[in-house]
Amino acid sequence: MDRLNGPVRYTGETVANLDYHHGQLRPVAGVHHYQVLRANRSHPEWADDYGWTYNHAPMLAYWNGKFYLEYLSDPVGEHIPPGQTLLTDSEDGIRWSKPRVVFPQYRLSEAFRRPDGVELPAGTDAVMHQRMGFYVSPGGKLLVLGFYGFCPAPKDHPNDGLGIGRVVREVLPDGSFGPICFIRYNRHAGWHEGNTSFPLYTDSPDSAFREACEALLADKLVTLQWWEEDRSPDGFYAIEGGKALSSYRLPDGTVVGLWKFSKAALSADGGNTWSGMEDVPSLVMAGAKIWGQQTSDGNYALVYNPSPVGKHRWPLAIVTGEDGRDFDHMRLVCGEVAPRRFDGQHKDYGLNYVRGIEAADGSPPPRGSLWITYSMNKEDIWVSEIPVPVHDRTDTHVDDRFDDLDSGGHIPGWNVYSPLWAPVTVAEFPSAADKSLELMDRDPYDYAKAERIFPESSAVTIRFRVLARQTDHGQLFIECCDGISTAPVRILFDSDGCIRVLDQGYYADVQTYAAGSWYDIQLTVDVVKQNYELAIGAFRKTFRFVVPVRSVERIVFRTGPVRREPNVETGVSGSDAAGADEPVQAAYYYINYLQTI
Numbered sequence: 184m185d186r187l188n189g190p191v192r193y194t195g196e197t198v199a200n201l202d203y204h205h206g207q208l209r210p211v212a213g214v215h216h217y218q219v220l221r222a223n224r225s226h227p228e229w230a231d232d233y234g235w236t237y238n239h240a241p242m243l244a245y246w247n248g249k250f251y252l253e254y255l256s257d258p259v260g261e262h263i264p265p266g267q268t269l270l271t272d273s274e275d276g277i278r279w280s281k282p283r284v285v286f287p288q289y290r291l292s293e294a295f296r297r298p299d300g301v302e303l304p305a306g307t308d309a310v311m312h313q314r315m316g317f318y319v320s321p322g323g324k325l326l327v328l329g330f331y332g333f334c335p336a337p338k339d340h341p342n343d344g345l346g347i348g349r350v351v352r353e354v355l356p357d358g359s360f361g362p363i364c365f366i367r368y369n370r371h372a373g374w375h376e377g378n379t380s381f382p383l384y385t386d387s388p389d390s391a392f393r394e395a396c397e398a399l400l401a402d403k404l405v406t407l408q409w410w411e412e413d414r415s416p417d418g419f420y421a422i423e424g425g426k427a428l429s430s431y432r433l434p435d436g437t438v439v440g441l442w443k444f445s446k447a448a449l450s451a452d453g454g455n456t457w458s459g460m461e462d463v464p465s466l467v468m469a470g471a472k473i474w475g476q477q478t479s480d481g482n483y484a485l486v487y488n489p490s491p492v493g494k495h496r497w498p499l500a501i502v503t504g505e506d507g508r509d510f511d512h513m514r515l516v517c518g519e520v521a522p523r524r525f526d527g528q529h530k531d532y533g534l535n536y537v538r539g540i541e542a543a544d545g546s547p548p549p550r551g552s553l554w555i556t557y558s559m560n561k562e563d564i565w566v567s568e569i570p571v572p573v574h575d576r577t578d579t580h581v582d583d584r585f586d587d588l589d590s591g592g593h594i595p596g597w598n599v600y601s602p603l604w605a606p607v608t609v610a611e612f613p614s615a616a617d618k619s620l621e622l623m624d625r626d627p628y629d630y631a632k633a634e635r636i637f638p639e640s641s642a643v644t645i646r647f648r649v650l651a652r653q654t655d656h657g658q659l660f661i662e663c664c665d666g667i668s669t670a671p672v673r674i675l676f677d678s679d680g681c682i683r684v685l686d687q688g689y690y691a692d693v694q695t696y697a698a699g700s701w702y703d704i705q706l707t708v709d710v711v712k713q714n715y716e717l718a719i720g721a722f723r724k725t726f727r728f729v730v731p732v733r734s735v736e737r738i739v740f741r742t743g744p745v746r747r748e749p750n751v752e753t754g755v756s757g758s759d760a761a762g763a764d765e766p767v768q769a770a771y772y773y774i775n776y777l778q779t780i
Contacts, residue, residue: 189463190447191439191475191485193502195511198467199489201751204533205518206489206498207667210737212577212636213570215599216517219252219271219279219556220564222525225764231269231282236525237261239535241556241564242316244542246325247356249274252556253285253316253327254564260528261561262334262341265290266310270327272358276549276566277591277601285360286311286329286350289380297345298372301335310334312341313349314427315408317542320395325354325542328366330412337528342426344414345372347379351399353392362387366396371415404430404438404454422448422457427472427536430454431483433507441473441485469493471531474539478571479551483507486516486537486555486569494755496533499557503573514575516555517567518668519600520749522628523560524763526756530561532749550593575666576736581637581779585609585618594620600632604766605742607633612773619650622742624657625769627762630743637779639666639736641710646703647738648775654680654698657770662739663708663715670745671728671735672706672715676772684717685729694722701775708735740774 187194199206220230220238227234239261241254250273257266269282289309296302309331318326330349332341348368353361364384368374376383384396399405403421408428410420425442432438438450440457445468448460466473466485470493474486484503488496499517502510520533535558540548548554553569581596588594588609597620601607604626612619622631637643651659656678663672673685676696683690696702707716713728 187465189461189465190449190458191441191463191466191508191510193465193510193513195502195513197513199498199500199513201490201492201495201497203518203668204497204520204746205515205668206500208498208500208513208515208518209575209666210515210518210598210634210636210668211501211569211573211575213596213598214516215568215594216519216601217277217566218563218602219566220254220282221603222562223764224525231256235259236562237263237527237530238564239558239561240313241536241558242313242538243540243554243556243566244317244319244325245540245546245548245554246319246354246542246544248546250276250548250554250566251317251325251327251354252279252564252566253329254282254558255311255313255329257310259525260530262310262339263337263528264308264310264334266308268311268313268329270354275592276554276568277593285327285352286363289331289347292380293378295373295378299345303333303335307333307335309347310341312346312412314411315405315541318399318405319542319544320398322391322395322398323544324391324395326351326395326399327354332412342412344369344412346412347374349409349412350381351384351396353395361389361392364396366400367409367413369413369415371417404450407440407454421450421455422460425460429472429474431476431507439475439507441475443470443472444468467491471496472536472538474537474555476539476553477507478553478573479547480572482572483510484553484573485510486539488534488537489513492751494531495749495751495753496531496535499534499537501569501573514573516569517600519632520746521559521563521602522746522748522760523562523757524628524760525562526758527561531755532560532753534559535561575636576639577636578638581635581777583635583777584775585620586616588618590618594633596635598634598636602626602629602631605629605631607631610773617775619773619775622659622740622772622774623769624742625766627765627767628760630741632739632741633774634737634739635777636737639734640708641734643708643735644780645706645708645738646778648701648703649676650699650701650773650775651676651696652698652771654696656768657772658742658744659772660739660741660744662741663706663735664737664739665732665735666737669730669732670739671713671730671732672708673729674704674717682719684726686726693717693724694719710734738777740772742770742772
């Protein structure tokens with residue numbers, strides 16, 4: 184089969200090296216990653232008040248100037264009941280509200296015999312499975328949706344067409360929810376108004392809500408996302424067989440449809456009829472989702488895991504193109520795979536089930552960026568902001584101070600990885616007039632990370648000022664990297680009050696550091712000589728690179744060592760991590776300025 188066949192094509196030559204979480208892909212400049220939910224079994228009050236550790240399939244909407252994020256949740260593992268769906272919101276995409284249950288646990292009040300002969304006893308709990316989360320109606324109403332299905336045995340699936348049906352409710356402007364209704368029953372499986380717990384939407388006394396539901400039901404493109412759980416033989420769906428549809432329109436009105444497992448098709452009439460679904464071998468992926476959309480600069484982007492192994496979902500990559508059919512320039516969106524803290528069925532490693540803004544009221548999201556959401560290891564929920572235009576290089580040297588930035592706000596030009604227990608923020612330190620970039624870390628299994636791109640160089644001088652609040656715990660790694668994250672320079676503010684450098688295979692002492700003291704550091708990097716000079720106050724010494732590179736173009740600040748687990752040989756089964764629910768003593772680090780010349 185021709186690798187370039189298909190309705191869409193990746194025409195580039197770059198592929199991801201899965202021996203690295205970042206795939207040795209060039210990072211998109213300025214991407215910010217924010218953790219929305221950190222699962223916590225022992226302290227539910229610090230998470231979602233339930234302590235469930237399977238959290239997955241997030242969906243994203245932007246409406247009335249706010250983000251809304253829906254995700255489904257089970258106590259331990261995928262498809263193991265009970266299940267429910269929660270919703271959280273944010274005004275800036277950085278700080279998110281505590282999740283609230285939007286679709287509660289559903290329990291059968293009486294026994295039910297399915298068409299396949301399986302008996303569901305009274306008291307059987309449902310799980311939730313939905314490929315669509317939000318819809319904004321022509322009248323401006325925001326609807327949130329979910330699907331209730333059953334898994335009689337652990338290896339059964341709730342998206343087999345035998346579940347109850349799809350539920351809907353309105354998200355009101357004040358953040359409250361309207362009543363839950365079914366919008367479509369799986370009638371072919373025996374479910375209807377007489378044996379379910381919520382009414383059909385047609386029974387709602389709210390005429391505007393009914394009109395919004397009718398508009399959704401009439402939209403054959405949007406509702407095509409429902410086929411997988413529904414599988415009704417009533418002719419409601421224009422094309423069958425695909426999972427997790429993502430679609431976008433081309434300038435001539437053609438709709439491009441993308442599904443899991445590298446499937447694609449085209450529609451010339453808005454989703455009413457389709458070309459045959461085709462394999463797209465140039466889009467290497469497995470059972471993870473793909474997201475496609477037109478970006479605010481008029482170009483197109485696909486975001487997905489370029490991995491053929493469904494259990495190893497890293498890195499998260501983006502490819503871009505001008506016409507929506509041909510894509511090139513595979514770049515890194517996120518190459519962080521945090522340790523999985525909780526074992527559970529089908530808890531695949533990595534960045535799972537990416538989705539962008541699937542419903543909006545027409546107002547652009549902050550800064551016109553491409554916003555996405557995904558689950559990490561199917562237990563934590565994240566969002567990412569990808570600047571548009573998408574690029575991975577700069578021609579301008581860095582001269583960054585943080586005084587004019589909003590405290591706790593957006594950090595332009597920097598790549599930020601910010602877990603809830605290891606946030607990266609602009610802080611009023613040492614004062615409101617002299618701000619710094621703060622990396623705080625109290626997470627026993629994750630770290631804070633901030634990196635800055637500068638012009639690709641064979642010779643560069645990097646200057647920055649750094650302070651550690653403590654000397655008896657925490658670590659700050661400082662690296663200078665090339666375009667694919669190879670780090671020939673690695674400096675460490677270690678947990679015993681000593682500054683060290685990686686030299687000839689071990690960390691060599693440079694000098695001690697004091698808590699609360701600023702240190703002006705200068706790196707003079709020479710790629711031709713494969714060495715660098717480190718200057719800290721009166722200390723000045725030249726060190727050889729620890730790995731060879733042809734150029735450098737990024738500096739990285741990170742509160743933990745490089746992660747090399749899981750890897751391509753790691754099995755998906757494991758055990759719970761010890762002490763994952765308790766924070767460690769917080770360590771604080773500050774960068775006051777950064778310059779490159």
